[in-house]
Amino acid sequence: MQSMEAGSQGDLDAFDRHVGADGKVEPQDWMPAAYAKTLVRQISQHAHSEIIGMQPEGNWISRAPSLRRKVILMAKVQDEAGHGLYLYSAAETLGVSRDELEQQLLDGTAKYSSIFNYPTLTWADVGAIGWLVDGAAIVNQIPICRCSYGPYARAMVRICKEESFHQRQGFELMMALSKGTDAQKRMAQDALNRWWWPSVMMFGPPDGESVHSMQNMAWRIKLFSNDELRQKFIDMTVKQAEALGLTIPDPDLRFDEASGHWQVGEIDWDEFWSVVKGHGPCNRQRLAHRRDAHEAGAWVREAAVAFAAKERARSARKAA
Amino acid sequence: MATDQTWPLFEVFIRSKKGLSHVHAGSLHAADAKMALENARDVYTRRGEGSSIWVVPSAEITASAPADKGELYDPADNKVYRHPTFYKVPDDVEFI
Amino acid sequence: MAAAAEQARSKADDADLFEVALRLGDSALILGQQLSGWTSHGPTVELDIALQNHALDLIGQARLFLDYAGRLEGKGRDEDKLAYFRQAGEFRNCLLAEQPNGDFAQTMLRQLFYATYARALYAGMEAEGEGELAEIAAKAEREMAYHVRHAGEWVVRLGDGTKESHKRCQTGLAALWPYVHELFMADEIDQRLIAAGILPAFEDVKVEWMTSVSSVLERATLAIPEDDWMPSGGRQGQHTERLSYILGEMQSIARSDPEAKW
Numbered sequence: 001m002q003s004m005e006a007g008s009q010g011d012l013d014a015f016d017r018h019v020g021a022d023g024k025v026e027p028q029d030w031m032p033a034a035y036a037k038t039l040v041r042q043i044s045q046h047a048h049s050e051i052i053g054m055q056p057e058g059n060w061i062s063r064a065p066s067l068r069r070k071v072i073l074m075a076k077v078q079d080e081a082g083h084g085l086y087l088y089s090a091a092e093t094l095g096v097s098r099d100e101l102e103q104q105l106l107d108g109t110a111k112y113s114s115i116f117n118y119p120t121l122t123w124a125d126v127g128a129i130g131w132l133v134d135g136a137a138i139v140n141q142i143p144i145c146r147c148s149y150g151p152y153a154r155a156m157v158r159i160c161k162e163e164s165f166h167q168r169q170g171f172e173l174m175m176a177l178s179k180g181t182d183a184q185k186r187m188a189q190d191a192l193n194r195w196w197w198p199s200v201m202m203f204g205p206p207d208g209e210s211v212h213s214m215q216n217m218a219w220r221i222k223l224f225s226n227d228e229l230r231q232k233f234i235d236m237t238v239k240q241a242e243a244l245g246l247t248i249p250d251p252d253l254r255f256d257e258a259s260g261h262w263q264v265g266e267i268d269w270d271e272f273w274s275v276v277k278g279h280g281p282c283n284r285q286r287l288a289h290r291r292d293a294h295e296a297g298a299w300v301r302e303a304a305v306a307f308a309a310k311e312r313a314r315s316a317r318k319a320a
Numbered sequence: 321m322a323t324d325q326t327w328p329l330f331e332v333f334i335r336s337k338k339g340l341s342h343v344h345a346g347s348l349h350a351a352d353a354k355m356a357l358e359n360a361r362d363v364y365t366r367r368g369e370g371s372s373i374w375v376v377p378s379a380e381i382t383a384s385a386p387a388d389k390g391e392l393y394d395p396a397d398n399k400v401y402r403h404p405t406f407y408k409v410p411d412d413v414e415f416i
Numbered sequence: 417m418a419a420a421a422e423q424a425r426s427k428a429d430d431a432d433l434f435e436v437a438l439r440l441g442d443s444a445l446i447l448g449q450q451l452s453g454w455t456s457h458g459p460t461v462e463l464d465i466a467l468q469n470h471a472l473d474l475i476g477q478a479r480l481f482l483d484y485a486g487r488l489e490g491k492g493r494d495e496d497k498l499a500y501f502r503q504a505g506e507f508r509n510c511l512l513a514e515q516p517n518g519d520f521a522q523t524m525l526r527q528l529f530y531a532t533y534a535r536a537l538y539a540g541m542e543a544e545g546e547g548e549l550a551e552i553a554a555k556a557e558r559e560m561a562y563h564v565r566h567a568g569e570w571v572v573r574l575g576d577g578t579k580e581s582h583k584r585c586q587t588g589l590a591a592l593w594p595y596v597h598e599l600f601m602a603d604e605i606d607q608r609l610i611a612a613g614i615l616p617a618f619e620d621v622k623v624e625w626m627t628s629v630s631s632v633l634e635r636a637t638l639a640i641p642e643d644d645w646m647p648s649g650g651r652q653g654q655h656t657e658r659l660s661y662i663l664g665e666m667q668s669i670a671r672s673d674p675e676a677k678w
Binding site: 327348349350351354355358359362363366 | 460465
């Protein structure tokens with residue numbers, strides 16, 4: 001990878017012009033070190049989110065209440081693992097190794113989406129995650145399909161194509177509950193109550209407080225601001241909640257005629273920052289789970305490497 | 321930071337159906353080529369996207385350098401006579 | 417085809433067919449349920465995806481067998497009624513399927529043993545039988561062939577990998593070997609279905625299984641344990657203590673309200 005060579009001011013200007021005109025950047029092209037660094041951070045955070053995101057839903061696979069729901073959930077969690085891999089693969093084109101990225105996740109220096117630090121307490125949470133969390137993720141991800149970095153954009157195209165079923169299955173699950181028994185309806189409403197605000201916060205802090213926003217938009221790594229995307233999600237979801245017959249847990253929610261948008265009440269950013277800083281209900285549990293899997297698998301990874309070396313030696317002996 | 325648990329990187333190319341070329345799909349890690357093929361099947365063809373898979377150790381790929389772009393590809397830009405549109409034929413002549 | 421299927425059916429009692437569909441469906445279900453427990457715990461993300469694929473295959477097979485069983489029985493029990501509203505003693509899975517995941521070596525050995533058995537059995541059902549059961553077997557056989565390949569390669573890697581992986585394989589092998597014998601013990605129901613050409617002869621399945629598995633174990637430098645203890649009875653409803661725990665977890669939500677639709 002040649003991206004880390006310092007470039008001249010001319011290189012920088014040419015890069016900005018190219019990217020500004022919606023030009024694409026490929027792994028071997030010259031790119032500013034800060035661009036590569038930002039991409040590695042963003043793509044790997046995204047990958048880690050997919051991998052950690054397997055846990056809250058995976059939690060219910062063994063108890064899924066019908067075989068149809070069970071296979072749907074398994075296929076969805078499996079997709080998340082796949083999406084994590086597509087993204088690690090995109091990050092690796094920037095010269096960072098998967099081992100390094102995984103290590104950053106395990107030692108807690110890398111971030112992942114805070115939403116996965118909330119617990120899944122009932123079966124309805126599986127529906128709420130599909131409907132709300134995947135719904136928010138899709139709003140976030142569709143623009144990234146057009147981002148400036150080729151491998152990231154291509155990974156996102158694949159991911160968005162596969163994720164369209166994730167949101168639908170979540171909505172369908174919520175629909176089954178909200179049309180079901182009273183206990184099921186209560187379960188669905190309770191899940192919406194707990195997942196609504198964390199989902200709204202998934203788009204990150206308000207534009208004014210978002211640290212990297214301006215530069216990332218100039219580089220076309222980010223195409224819309226946090227608040228723009230959040231608004232899109234809110235407008236879309238309010239109508240869906242109505243169709244489900246569920247109530248969004250916000251007494252201040254109102255339709256603003258002037259702007260044509262739904263406005264939510266005050267967002268509790270203190271909670272957001274507290275979860276980001278590691279004090280969410282499940283931060284420790286999620287990381288411990290990941291570390292356990294990694295450590296328990298060490299002997300398997302070692303054995304496969306040892307066997308591959310033996311095989312190479314054997315075929316070399318045969319050839320000699 | 322390669323360790324004794326590190327699996328090398330492979331590039332994955334998939335032919336989605338007969339008649340089409342293999343197209344680069346992404347990369348993955350595997351301890352050996354056989355495993356790479358199976359991982360590729362599970363990671364990149366979960367929705368029946370593949371009818372044939374190639375895996376190549378990433379380290380074995382020789383790539384052209386972007387800095388050579390000028391000398392490698394620009395010479396082809398000024399040889400318009402390689403394209404059929406370069407040639408004029410009367411409108412009423414068919415099948416040419 | 418329809419006439420031939422009718423003929424095959426008429427040679428076998430519906431009660432026997434129901435029983436064999438349960439045995440195959442329950443084995444696939446319990447094994448798939450356990451295998452899905454590896455989700456997010458795999459040694460690599462790539463392997464996590466592979467194991468989930470195999471679990472999906474197994475549960476998919478279970479659904480086909482149980483759905484068929486339910487229709488054959490004609491008492492309105494569908495796949496979910498059968499999966500979620502029977503007690504452990506009503507399950508007909510082989511004991512091998514309810515053996516714990518253990519470590520990755522033990523899981524791979526269990527999958528190899530089961531898949532090699534199921535592949536041979538389904539191939540025989542497909543070749544000899546007619547009708548829906550043979551069709552399900554044909555579909556499942558292709559899936560099992562891939563599981564045999566995948567698990568077999570892993571058993572070889574681990575057996576011939578490091579000292580530790582070899583030792584873990586040998587331990588897993590000792591834990592699982594007793595439970596393979598049951599797979600080849602034909603009871604009266606099996607005998608009748610073999611006679612009717614619905615199931616292949618179990619001796620043939622066993623020969624194929626031994627040939628295939630011992631070749632993998634040999635490449636894996638693993639020693640086959642002595643045949644001493646040979647527990648059986650799972651396919652007749654006598655299980656280990658473990659099954660009720662597996663079901664307790666699997667059935668918990670469905671049983672919280674038997675009338676609810678999910």
